[in-house]
Amino acid sequence: MDDPAVQEGAGDDRQEAERVVRKVAFYSLIVNTALVLVKLYLAGIAGSLALGADAVHSSLDVLASLALLAGIYLSSRKSREFPYGLYKVENIVAVIIALLVFFTAWEIAAEALTGEGTATPFSGWVLIAVAALVTVPYLLGTYEVRMGRDYHSPSLIADGRQHRVDVLSTSVVFFALLARYFGLPIDHAAAVVIAGFIAYSGWDILKDSMRTLLDASIDHATRDAIRSAVLADPMVIGIRNLTARNSGRYIFVEAVVAMKPTDLAGADLASGRIQDRIRRLVPNVERVVIHPEPAERSHIRYAVPLIDLDGTISPHFGEAPYFALLDIGVKEGRLERKEILPNPARDLERQKGIRAAEMLLEQKPDIVYSQQPLAGKSAEYVFESAQVRTKITDATTLADLIAGIEEEVRADQRE
Incomplete structure (x- = not known):
């Protein structure tokens, strides 16, 4: 049986994690909305198709941020129909974001191959403003990825990666404008190459999310930490089977453990110690199920x-x-x-x-x-x-x- 103090501490940590993740996702929504408005304004001044397309791309980020907030909220809900929670909603959101990344890659490639823009002249300060916009998604994306890793939120990590992809698309816009400013149309070929990198980034997000949705095993380092926590108990002789999977940013663990001969109360005490040790060593463990089995001693x-x-x-x-x-x-x-x-x-x-x-x-x-x-x-x-x-x-x-x-x-x- 789990230690009540450990359960209470884990509950407090989880509530804090939920609060932080929601706060970061809300920041993302605000920044994305501001980027859309600024890019639309600059696109109108410069008459740039590329900058207008980038504004459309940022509007997709607004939708992704809304989906992120909805996914984080729904992932913590439980009901009789979903007793294990809706944690995988976060991974579904990450898949949606990956699809948006693919769409962005196609959008940039299409714009690079067919977009001509207009000949409206613009001042040099527009270039400076666009160059400044490049740093915004990078800083936001880096912050989101770091917080997502700290609090084990796959959708936050995916959204942060998407923002870092925006650095490439906004850079394409900047060089397109710079080339047009000096009469050197060199941005189209570069945009196609960058679109390939963007698509590859989307594949990484999609691959990681699909692994969780298909109940793939956790990473080797976390699995080894869980195995060590089980074997550390003095009653444990060996591990007959150990499975663990991710669901959203939470982990579910189940182990069949060979123990020294003991009664039911002793096996229950040992199982409780193992559960507590796993929760201390591995963050965001939602459930641990230990199946003790007697082992024949030589x-x-x-x-x-x-x-x-x-x-x-x-x-x-x-x-x-x-x-x-x-x-x-x-x-x-x-x-x-x-x-x-x-x-x-x-x-x-x-x-x-x-x-x-x-x-x-x-x-x-x-x-x-x-x-x-x-x-x-x-x-x-x-x-x-x-x-x-x-x-x-x-x-x-x-x-x-x-x-x-x-x-x-x-x-x-x-x-």
Whole structure:
């Protein structure tokens, strides 16, 4: 079960993300509307078909911004008919924006091949004004892409890329006007080449959005982070299946996990820890479903504190210089593997026991031996929460402890 504090924090983060994304989309709408008005005004002064076409292109951006706002609003709605939310609406909006990019590419190419413009003379300040307009979509697009990545909004990223494409189209307009100003009509061939780059940008947006709409897997880095979060739990032996997909800017995760033998309550606690860890490590996780399954064990792992590398068992837990890890085969009752690890918590001034216990949990022991009881100490609580058993031993050397464990396991097998 998810930690309520984690859920509450995730809810606050999500509301903040929704607020920021809506704000950025609204900024985009305002800037696009202003660009349309300014370009139409300059087109009237210069009598430029190219500048007029660019104004039409910016009006398409206004429609895209409206679609973006609608998509962001609808993507957060849930109902009985759509219990998983309408998050993919954002990806549908991104597809629409990609189609608008394709249309823009065609528009620029057609204008470059057939548009002649008019011979109306214009002042040099028009060129300066158009040159200034080039920077506006670049700055807005860069801002949108950055915020879209920060808040994992595919439609915001797509809209930002579309604005950066506008830099090319407005640059074509500028060079067309500049060429006309000096009587050098060189803009048509360049416009066709740029239209090809614009179409390629639209393909990138369309490809990314369609992957999500078709439930493609998440990127490898995020998948690896989720896998590490699952394997970090001391109850987990392995992962039998892990699937994760994007829906809008949110992620849905499902994993079939092999766990140490435990009861239903223990499996539920371990599943809750895994869910919380995934939510902490991976942003915008909407749902995590863990299916625990018992795993057949070929060995039992024991841990014991040591004074030295010769195998003298330490009477102290947190202050022990070393820990020995012992894998004893379940069927034959023999030592299969032995490893001695340094205790990084030994030199700490405080919380030596709890830090040593946390270090051992990373090694996934089943049983921890000590010469003194851990009852009432912080280390015991760490082991108890992870369902790791603790036992007392009167053995003074590691060899004696191994012999005793092997005999105990063989006796259990005979029974």
